[in-house]
Amino acid sequence: MPALQVREFPEELYEELRAYAALHHRSMAQQTVAAVDRMIHGDAGSERSKGSRIVSFESSAERERRLEKRRGIFARAEERRRVAACLMPEPSALLAEARAERDARFDELAAEIAEKCR
Structure with missing residues (x-):
């Protein structure tokens, strides 16, 4: 697979890209490929690249459902810990x-x- 090296990339833009990639649970390389793909092909780019190495990521609604489920799991675990603490000497x-x-x-x-x- 070809590699891309960008010289004189603005540091502030680099940090924004790094933060955006982390927010979307992507590596810098994945985020850069996704951004270029989206810029060139628009929203159709993610559909076009399903067979390629670009990973399809969940929608914000799917992510929120997953996070809500995770919060529920942690809440039940915390409740079990509190109950166990009451029972233990x-x-x-x-x-x-x-x-x-x-x-x-x-x-x-x-x-x-x-x-x-x-």
Whole structure:
């Protein structure tokens, strides 16, 4: 596939292109090809290039539906985390319980050793 190098590209325009590409989840190369294609062929360019290497991207309505679904997933995950946090004991309580179990086991072992020494 041919490559294109552009000299003396205005830095401000470059940064705008970079931001626009990121906003549309494209690489700089993908965004540049899409922009040139759209400039030359208009909106028909995206239809023309379906078989080529240019990726067809979702419409703004499709993107909004996808993002809304994602927000819903994150909201349900956050709710599950809150419920789980309410059911779980405090870390200090878990630590106190573990120490009590450890101390009880040490006491048992000390008693066993004391019995063997008698």
